[in-house]
Amino acid sequence: MAEIKLDVFRYDEGVDAVPHRDLVTVDLPETTTVLDALEAAKAQVDGSISFRRSCRSAICGSCAMNINGVTALACKTPCNTVTNENGAISVDPMPNFQPMKDLVVHMDPFWDKYTRLKPYLQPADRDADHDRERRVSPEDMKKLVAVANCIMCATCYALCPVVSVDPAFAGPAAIAYAYRFIEDVRDGRRDQRIAQISEDYLWLCAHCYACSYCPKHVDPHDRIVDVKRAAIKDRVMMNERGPRHALVVSKTIKQTGMLAETEVILGTVGRFNIVGLLKTAPLGLRMAAKGKMPPPFVKPIPKVDEVRTIFESLEVPVS
Amino acid sequence: MTTLLPEDRAVDSHARSKSAEMRKYGFFPGCVAKESCKELFNSTMLLADALGIELVELTAASCCGASVVNDTNRDIARVLNARTYAQAEALGLDDVITICSTCTGHMRAANKELLESPEHLGQANAILGKFGTAYNGTVRVRHLLWLLIDDIGLDNLRKMVVRPLNGLKVAPFYGCHIIRPESVNGWESARNPHSLEDVIAALGGEPVDYAGKTRCCGFHIQLEKEDVAANMVGQNMRMAKDHGAEAVITPCPLCHLALDGYQQDAAARWGRTDLPTFHLPQLVAFALGVPTDRLGLNKHLIDPRTIMVERELIS
Ligand code: SF4
Ligand code: SF4
Ligand code: SF4
Ligand code: SF4
Ligand code: FES
Numbered sequence: 001m002a003e004i005k006l007d008v009f010r011y012d013e014g015v016d017a018v019p020h021r022d023l024v025t026v027d028l029p030e031t032t033t034v035l036d037a038l039e040a041a042k043a044q045v046d047g048s049i050s051f052r053r054s055c056r057s058a059i060c061g062s063c064a065m066n067i068n069g070v071t072a073l074a075c076k077t078p079c080n081t082v083t084n085e086n087g088a089i090s091v092d093p094m095p096n097f098q099p100m101k102d103l104v105v106h107m108d109p110f111w112d113k114y115t116r117l118k119p120y121l122q123p124a125d126r127d128a129d130h131d132r133e134r135r136v137s138p139e140d141m142k143k144l145v146a147v148a149n150c151i152m153c154a155t156c157y158a159l160c161p162v163v164s165v166d167p168a169f170a171g172p173a174a175i176a177y178a179y180r181f182i183e184d185v186r187d188g189r190r191d192q193r194i195a196q197i198s199e200d201y202l203w204l205c206a207h208c209y210a211c212s213y214c215p216k217h218v219d220p221h222d223r224i225v226d227v228k229r230a231a232i233k234d235r236v237m238m239n240e241r242g243p244r245h246a247l248v249v250s251k252t253i254k255q256t257g258m259l260a261e262t263e264v265i266l267g268t269v270g271r272f273n274i275v276g277l278l279k280t281a282p283l284g285l286r287m288a289a290k291g292k293m294p295p296p297f298v299k300p301i302p303k304v305d306e307v308r309t310i311f312e313s314l315e316v317p318v319s
Numbered sequence: 320m321t322t323l324l325p326e327d328r329a330v331d332s333h334a335r336s337k338s339a340e341m342r343k344y345g346f347f348p349g350c351v352a353k354e355s356c357k358e359l360f361n362s363t364m365l366l367a368d369a370l371g372i373e374l375v376e377l378t379a380a381s382c383c384g385a386s387v388v389n390d391t392n393r394d395i396a397r398v399l400n401a402r403t404y405a406q407a408e409a410l411g412l413d414d415v416i417t418i419c420s421t422c423t424g425h426m427r428a429a430n431k432e433l434l435e436s437p438e439h440l441g442q443a444n445a446i447l448g449k450f451g452t453a454y455n456g457t458v459r460v461r462h463l464l465w466l467l468i469d470d471i472g473l474d475n476l477r478k479m480v481v482r483p484l485n486g487l488k489v490a491p492f493y494g495c496h497i498i499r500p501e502s503v504n505g506w507e508s509a510r511n512p513h514s515l516e517d518v519i520a521a522l523g524g525e526p527v528d529y530a531g532k533t534r535c536c537g538f539h540i541q542l543e544k545e546d547v548a549a550n551m552v553g554q555n556m557r558m559a560k561d562h563g564a565e566a567v568i569t570p571c572p573l574c575h576l577a578l579d580g581y582q583q584d585a586a587a588r589w590g591r592t593d594l595p596t597f598h599l600p601q602l603v604a605f606a607l608g609v610p611t612d613r614l615g616l617n618k619h620l621i622d623p624r625t626i627m628v629e630r631e632l633i634s
Contacts, residue, residue, distance in 0.1 A: 070510060161534050161535045161537070161551055161554075162535075162537075162540070162551070164554070165547055165551055165554060166544070166550070169547075201544075203540075204540055204543055204544055204547065205540075206495075206535045206537050206538075206539050206540045206548075206551070207386035207495070207496075207539050208495040208499065208534070208535035209424075209496070209499035210495075210499070210534070210535065212500040212501070212502075221500075228390040229389075229390060229391070229392070229393065232391055241542060241543050242390075242543055243390075245387065245542055245543070246390035246391050247391060249387040249388060250388050250391045250395070253381060253382045253384065253388065253399070257379075257380075257381040257382065258350045258353070258354075258381070258382050259350040259351075259382045259385060259387075260354075261350070261354050264542075265542065268542045269542060283581070283584070286580070286583075286620050287355065287580065287620065290617070290618050290619065290620060291618060292355055292356075292620075293355065294354040294355040295354060298354070301378070301379055301380070301381060302378060302379040303450075304381075305450070306402060306450045307381045307399065307402070309446065309449050309450060310395070310398050310399060310402065310446055311395065313398075313446045313449070314394050314395055314398065314446070315392075316388070316391055316392040316395050317391050318391070
């Protein structure tokens, strides 16, 4: 047995003006999970400590919280792996959410973004009167298995830096779940789904891989890239900056072997979009004043033909 | 949890066997160091001289594809980078040294796929074969930061310092792709990295700890939604400033463009931070005695020379 100290964030939104912390000690084997330690604290020390849990085995997705500053499932985190310098384990509500009571947060923004996906299969022929199965080949199913493992714990959403400054961003889990339907051969709303998730800022992912800490290995970031590829393949919402950016980057690399910064800015913002260009102008002017402007034209690298051969062999879209 | 790629396990013995002669490395500067951050390229070459290593630029290399070409095709980045690695092999070089976090992450991801999947290597070589090239899978992609620690060594670095930083409080800013995802990088813990801190301390500076050091600078969405990108800079620089930082150091020119460029725009929401940002090689080269006027510090929007004068590092 070991003495496990929990340093618990305490707050009740209807009652407290500001949060405070309680240090709670329980005697348990050191390999106990943080969730079991919280359960013991609630049962033996203070029944008012609030947190969400159900399955206790990383299936229901209820117990994500910050453990020593790191967002994780409490039921999947053994205490002896997380004790901090003070010999305690700090537990806090997930970031990017409004705290409700102690470790419980308001999940509504997360669920709203999920609901907007219409997260159920909508076959094109769903009204048809038929009695056959809708079959999926093993290869087609393989693409969906990882995403289907998502338990909606919101760990990724809590970790996402874009969500933290722009709550309009759909966030990693919703985009990954959109992929789950976009790539499902039984679904009949592929392009509408791509359009909807593009409107919810598909292209605002900053590629930071913070969401790679998903406890179920969904790898939301890589699914986001898959959805972007689907958007370009189906040519959905192609006038948005995101797809224009991807295509002009590809184009300049194909032409010069390099990412030609000036051309990429013009191509993304829009050569004739004077307002848009003026908006990027203040920084541009500040940089120009320091002699720090990218060159207007980039000289092609030696043997750039080889690069073009690669682009052509793979039939990479550049416009 | 640190996972090493098979290619990295050999680093120690490899570094030792090299130490006798002048160490020679393949060098991939990346586009930004050749375009809007030329001061990074120049200070890297000066640093190499000061360290006594030779960086052989792969002049025919293409862009690594950053996080963008992947959006158009799932194979393109892998094959483009196979072409670059083949050039290093042709020169007899098994290291490709990068000076950009984004290059590091994406080039390592491509190499990992090429080394782990015969199918991917075969596909790449089928295309490279059209112009008489092949990649044999012998290259390792490493950031200059890792070279400093693994091959030069912190003790040696400390001994080479002729202009110590006098306790200048420097906030490390890693950027994402030199640490995440851990399955691709894995050189150090992505949640508790300390390589930059170690280098800062070796140079006589005082590393500043703050949560923003491993968060994203928003570079890749600047053109998508500029205010969001600026806010990501503001949020991180606010944390650095509140923890006492006087300057920032980053191993990534994209982060540099973001941090140096957008603090001003973020000030409305996050308050003024005005933290000057050094490229990693600039600050190391300075401490090793490279003349200050050759480091391109005058190219930064927030001029680092102000704090350097204040802290009596330069006059
Ligand atoms: S993707 Fe992973 S981290 Fe995100 S909600 Fe689903 S299971 Fe949780
Ligand atoms: S990779 Fe994209 S979705 Fe994932 S955390 Fe970063 S910004 Fe958010
Ligand atoms: S990541 Fe950036 S610097 Fe590196 S090669 Fe690609 S565009 Fe260039
Ligand atoms: S911090 Fe931003 S620019 Fe720097 S590597 Fe990460 S995503 Fe790229
Ligand atoms: S209690 Fe269900 S995931 Fe932790």
